[in-house]
Amino acid sequence: MINEELYLSTFKTIIGNYHTISEESFSLLVSLIRIQTIKKNEFLLKEGQISKSLYFVCKGALIAYFSDVQGNTYNKNIFLERQFAGSTVSALLKIPSQFTLQAIEDSTVITINHEKYKELIDQRDDLKNFYIAYLEKNWVIDKEQREISIVMETASIRYLKMLAKHPGIDKRIPLQHIASHLGITATQLSRIRREIKNK
Numbered sequence: 413m414i415n416e417e418l419y420l421s422t423f424k425t426i427i428g429n430y431h432t433i434s435e436e437s438f439s440l441l442v443s444l445i446r447i448q449t450i451k452k453n454e455f456l457l458k459e460g461q462i463s464k465s466l467y468f469v470c471k472g473a474l475i476a477y478f479s480d481v482q483g484n485t486y487n488k489n490i491f492l493e494r495q496f497a498g499s500t501v502s503a504l505l506k507i508p509s510q511f512t513l514q515a516i517e518d519s520t521v522i523t524i525n526h527e528k529y530k531e532l533i534d535q536r537d538d539l540k541n542f543y544i545a546y547l548e549k550n551w552v553i554d555k556e557q558r559e560i561s562i563v564m565e566t567a568s569i570r571y572l573k574m575l576a577k578h579p580g581i582d583k584r585i586p587l588q589h590i591a592s593h594l595g596i597t598a599t600q601l602s603r604i605r606r607e608i609k610n611k
Contacts, residue, residue: 414447414520419470423522426468426494430549431542437532441539444528450515456497457513463502465523469495472519475589478511487592490585492578496546498526516585567596568604 424438433441447470450456457463459478467474474497476488488511491497502509503526533539561570571594574581582590582605591601 414449416447419447419520419522422470422494423468427542430545431538433536433538433542437536437538440532440536441524441529444532445522445524447520447522450519450521452515452518454515455512456515456521457499457502457509457511459510459512460508461502462506463499463509464526466496466498466500466503466526466529467491467513468522468524469493469497470520470522472515472517472521473584474513474519474521475516475585476511476513477589477592485592487589490581490589490593492581496550497521503527504530516589562595567594567600568607570594571601571604572608 420442427433427438427441450472456465456467456474469491471493474491476491476497476499477485478488479485489497497513499509499511499513501507533543561573565573571590574590574594587601587605588598591598594601596604
């Protein structure tokens with residue numbers, strides 16, 4: 413059973429953490445969404461498809477990954493509860509997505525029609541301010557910090573930071589996805605985990 417009231421309340425709280433929006437704006441935003449359950453391994457977006465939706469994870473976990481010509485897959489991101497997910501580049505430019513978005517747990521997501529969402533943002537200054545604050549935090553600040561971290565920090569430190577930010581993620585997410593997200597091999601991650609355990 414979907415606890416719609418709880419999920420919408422959480423959704424509103426997370427938006428408010430970026431920028432306060434009015435009740436009217438939130439109601440208009442809610443009119444564009446639907447809450448849906450996604451089974452483990454189900455796809456929300458496949459590489460090559462044009463993205464038409466933005467997602468907010470209410471429960472569960474999603475991964476974004478892309479593949480090379482040899483068929484090897486590389487993790488782009490892991491999305492857990494209270495995070496937004498989707499291919500914004502694909503949705504904005506109306507071009508095929510370069511990555512796949514897939515549930516790796518049974519999940520519940522809020523699905524937002526991206527085109528209508530952008531139209532609403534253009535009409536409402538508070539939603540526009542939320543959108544700017546969200547992009548600054550996730551596409552500028554966090555992205556730069558992650559890029560610096562990959563170069564300047566050891567894989568062990570990056571892994572420990574991930575555990576601190578998302579306690580229990582190593583029990584939920586297959587290790588090969590975590591390893592790929594950290595930019596290392598599964599074998600390297602296993603060694604790091606052993607070293608941490610033996611300390």
